[in-house]
Amino acid sequence: MYKLFLCFRYLTRKGIVIFPILVVWLCVMMMIIVASIMGGFVDRVREANRGLMGDIVIESRVGSGWPYYEELQQELKDKVPEVELCTPVIHAYGLFNVPGGNNFAQVIGIRPEDRARISNFKQSLYLQDVAPRAALEDLSRGGFPATREQLLRRAVDQANNADAQVARLEEQANSTMGLNRLERNQVLDRNHRNGAELWQLAGGEAVVALILLTMALARRGRRKLYALAAVVWILSSVVVVILGFTSYRAFDRFVDRANDLTAQARRGYTASRLVEALPAGKVYKSREELAADLIPSVPSFAIPPALKAEAGKAVDGCIIGVDLGLIPRDTKGNYDHSFLHYQRAVVTVMPVSARGSALFSQPRNHSFIVVDDSYTKVYDVDSTYVYIPFEVAQDMALMSGLTDEEGKPLPARCSELQLKIKDADNAEKLLAVQEKIQQLIAADFAPRHPDVPRFVVQTWDQKQATYIKAVRNEKGMIIFILGLMSIVVVVVIFLIFWMIVRDKTRDIGIIKALGGSEEGVAGIFLLYGLFIGGVGGALGGVLGTLFVWHTNWIHDSFLYDIFGVTIWDRSVYLFDRIPDKVDPTEVAIYVVAAILAGAIGALIPAVLAGLRDPVKAVRFE
């Protein structure tokens, strides 16, 4: 009882305890923030990759593809009832060309209706999913029933309103009149340099304020004068820095607001084009009715009839990754999706022969119209993929319509089969189906076709395991490094307790003189350490959690809006929002670790305190 009592008294009446609590608090807070954000990355990468492919993928590890895939598809359909859908895919490499730009690309041949059933492909498409859903939200605000013409009016009004606001902004910001995009970027760069200078100025001001404060504390005479000077200096510095940032940021904010309004206007124009394609004269009585007409149920490569007539028969539709490098993106991360829509493009593929040799002398070209873009949030995919019709890809990659030396037709090839499996969310069942397919191929298919390259059958989890593992390893490495740094916490607590025990030597003697035991005295300081770990850990847990929950607000509304600091650049990073979910188990682990750190740091000083000779301790000065 007295141990707890004395421990509590020391905790509340000794100022030095603030330092170890602060160290523990900051350490726990840092661990929670890093673990939550890195863990959020892992989860988001996993989710994003999950939506890219089927539940099971059958592929051969050769670039030339493999034949008899239709036979295997039929066999899977007959013998593995868990397989709901099986669709072939072509992977080829080449070049994507549009007027004004080109880029290397992975050319993916798919059947879009099947792709949409086995993955999140449709949800990644702008014109065939994202834009219609956004248009549905915007158009529904005006209420129902509504005719096609009324809906068109709403869409056009939205676009015109946004354009009008942009025009008003332009007038208000006189310094930007007549600036084109390049000039605006130059002004932005200059502002960022000025911002950097302001930070240096703020740093210098802080140093001076610190010196004044130190002098106020150190000197006996004129203490109040120095303290007053320090306070005035700090306040004036804060005012100057904030005013400086506010004025420099004014232009940046204008640009951001203009970008947002421009994106809103584009959204309205896109909505108006979608409404124009609706049946003329139709009256929509409900949101669901409008959704049925506005949002296609199945994605496709279909070219609008007007363009098709103009483009000709030998042109097909293609869908490109939004980060292929050709679609502009503003500072707020908004893509100008309309930039490439319905543009003519030429895709060139470098085919690989059935024997695996690259046919550099036989590149295959084909004309396309860009009918949509895809945003999967996986950079590797969005920056390289160009989707084209499966049969067209097969033809371009020389995987179909070939004959051997004797003129016999060679079987068509594909790169992989992607499967949709029933109850795929049940990991055990999925693994069981994978095993079944592997045995089927080994026992039935492979013996019939010994020339077919060896297959790899993987679940979606196994296929992305290496990638996810890399991200997980990064998280693990960072946590480990931070954990090592957390040893500093133990050392700080140890040093502070060493000082406290030394400071309390006489008290230790008194307690022993009053009948306190060695264990009792040690227990006082051990409890003290536990409390410090507990209080610091609890503070770190609460504040760390609050910080993570409000990470995006802190970044957008504080760091970016006031100081123009961008840590999370949406034009670069994979995800629009910084992960902001906290795992309660991880928080509990870190808080418990903090308590243990307090105990470990205090252990040796506590034991030494217990072992002190009471006679010498009482006489200690």
Add this chain to the structure above:
Amino acid sequence: MLRGASLKVYAGEFVALMGASGSGKSTLLHVAGALDRPDSGRVLFRGESLSDMSRWSRHRLRNRSFGFVFQFYHLLPELNVLENVLLPAMIGAPCWMALIRARPRKAQAMALLAAFGLQGRLKHRPAQLSGGERQRVAIARALINQPALLLADEPTGNLDSKTGRSILDVLIALHKEQGQSILLVTHDPHVAQHADRIVTLEDGRVCES
């Protein structure tokens, strides 16, 4: 330091221990109060040898049967007056007993402090008290567990003559009115003359007078 020192203190007796600086007075006091252990010889308390006791028994003995008063008061600075006085009671009681007996103990401490004229200082910290007040708090602390023997190491050594006199009066009153056994170390003959017996230490040996 002590060479063949032998001393008996009887119940209800006031013994003053005198000697030159470094003669071993405080050491003898500490050994008598089980705060220190002799290299040889025995310390008996009510016939029981301290060296035969377990470590826990000696702690309990120090807590319940002995009360220490030091020259420099040695109050815990983070605790107020009442808490300092209650500390030995808290040390001596298991948790459940401390909770049950909290109120009676508190009443007892307050009564002790009132007897020493400190009823208005209960919430004060030691730094807010005068030397005499601190020493009275220390005496109250030493008495909270109603010890068999009060061990005072130069209790007036750090006080002016008037304050020291008042403290001495407190000790004399304790002895005469309540029969408190006291072993007091002093180098002041004016203090020692109030004792029942004066024992002098010379060259580590006890000489009675």
